[in-house]
Amino acid sequence: MTEPKRRVGRPSKAPQRIDDVLDAFTRCVARYGLDGTTLQRIADEAGMARGHIRHYAGNRDQLRELFRQRIISRYADRAAQLAAEGDPGSRAEHLVGFLFGSEVHLDDNAAIDALLAAARFDDALREQIRVVYSGLETLIAQALADDYPGRSGAICENAAYQILALAYGHWTLSEIGFPAERVRSAHRLALAVIAEVAITRPTE
Numbered sequence: 001m002t003e004p005k006r007r008v009g010r011p012s013k014a015p016q017r018i019d020d021v022l023d024a025f026t027r028c029v030a031r032y033g034l035d036g037t038t039l040q041r042i043a044d045e046a047g048m049a050r051g052h053i054r055h056y057a058g059n060r061d062q063l064r065e066l067f068r069q070r071i072i073s074r075y076a077d078r079a080a081q082l083a084a085e086g087d088p089g090s091r092a093e094h095l096v097g098f099l100f101g102s103e104v105h106l107d108d109n110a111a112i113d114a115l116l117a118a119a120r121f122d123d124a125l126r127e128q129i130r131v132v133y134s135g136l137e138t139l140i141a142q143a144l145a146d147d148y149p150g151r152s153g154a155i156c157e158n159a160a161y162q163i164l165a166l167a168y169g170h171w172t173l174s175e176i177g178f179p180a181e182r183v184r185s186a187h188r189l190a191l192a193v194i195a196e197v198a199i200t201r202p203t204e
Contacts, residue, residue, distance in 0.1 A: 014056060020046050021057040022070055023107075030110030034064070034118040064115075068128055071108065076135050083143045091143035092163075092194050099167040100187040109171040137164050144194070150202025159197045163190045 024046035028037040039060065043050045057063050079095055086094040112129075119126035140160035145151065170186040 017048075017052070017056045018066070021048070021053055021063070022066055025057075025063050025067055026105075026107050026111045029067075029114045030107050033114045064125075067111070067115075068132070071112065072132055074105075074108070076132055076139070079136060079139055083139055086143070088146045090147065092140065092147050092197075093191065095140055095143055096163060096187065096190045096194065099163070100170060100183055100190065110175050113172060113175070133164065133168075137161055140164060144197050147194075148197055148200075148202075151197055151200055152203045155197060155200055159193050162193045166190050166193070 021042065024042050025037065028041050028045050032041060037060070039050050039053055042063070043053050046053065057066055079098060082094045082098050083091050115125065116129060119129055137157070137160045140163055141153070141156040144156040144159055145153070148156075166186055166189055170183070173182070174180075
């Protein structure tokens with residue numbers, strides 16, 4: 001007697017649908033701001049019914065949390081991976097290349113700016129965003145400490161903040177139409193910050 005054939009289930013479409021919803025959410029926040037991003041606008045942008053948006057990603061608060069998690073995954077986790085993969089002596093340069101490279105999405109930057117504006121009036125959101133950027137600062141500072149042993153923690157932390165501030169300023173200016181070639185100028189300035197750490201005398 002032959003055994004009945006097992007029915008092979010179809011792969012779930014949920015991960016792709018959630019990505020589509022988050023892409024639409026990001027574009028809407030970049031265009032309308034956080035308060036102006038309604039479920040209907042997200043649905044229109046994603047080409048889905050509102051019920052589908054709720055089914056796959058939840059309400060606006062849940063979408064905001066999913067977006068935060070995605071940013072951490074896309075940027076903070078990616079930066080941590082690059083730092084871990086780089087050889088001591090070049091980890092900070094690897095991170096700078098990432099921060100000023102093509103992996104950074106303009107829609108994400110505009111959406112992050114909108115979230116930062118909303119965070120002025122939302123203590124919990126402000127703390128969430130601060131944790132992400134503080135984590136990036138710590139990651140850069142650790143990469144500098146690994147690359148240039150003996151430099152003080154203060155030197156590495158100050159340099160990391162300068163690099164992060166340069167990157168954030170560059171992302172923001174790129175959104176409003178500054179020429180793409182300005183990337184090279186910002187990148188060189190960040191590398192100059194690293195060079196300054198390199199020539200600093202190690203602490204005794």
